[in-house]
Amino acid sequence: MSRIVDPDMKKALRTRLARVEGQLRGLQRLIDDDADCEKIAQQMAAARKALDKSFFSMVGCLIEQGDHSAEHVAKMLTKFA
Numbered sequence: 001m002s003r004i005v006d007p008d009m010k011k012a013l014r015t016r017l018a019r020v021e022g023q024l025r026g027l028q029r030l031i032d033d034d035a036d037c038e039k040i041a042q043q044m045a046a047a048r049k050a051l052d053k054s055f056f057s058m059v060g061c062l063i064e065q066g067d068h069s070a071e072h073v074a075k076m077l078t079k080f081a
Helices: 009-031 037-065 070-080
Strands: none
Touching: 009 037, 037 070
């Protein structure tokens, strides 16, 4: 099992996730305010893409740290991506 050890990477990942959290709160407000479904869907897609970008950034960090073989990273991507 590996961890993100670079403090700058941790900070960047937490910042990204905080942004996604804000997007999700905005989505909840849109739903509460009876916004148009297309607008809600657009914001859901944006939040999903932001979360995906966070995931791939974290995987990139694992690759840079060299903790795992390429095969292990490929298996992780197959399992979670």
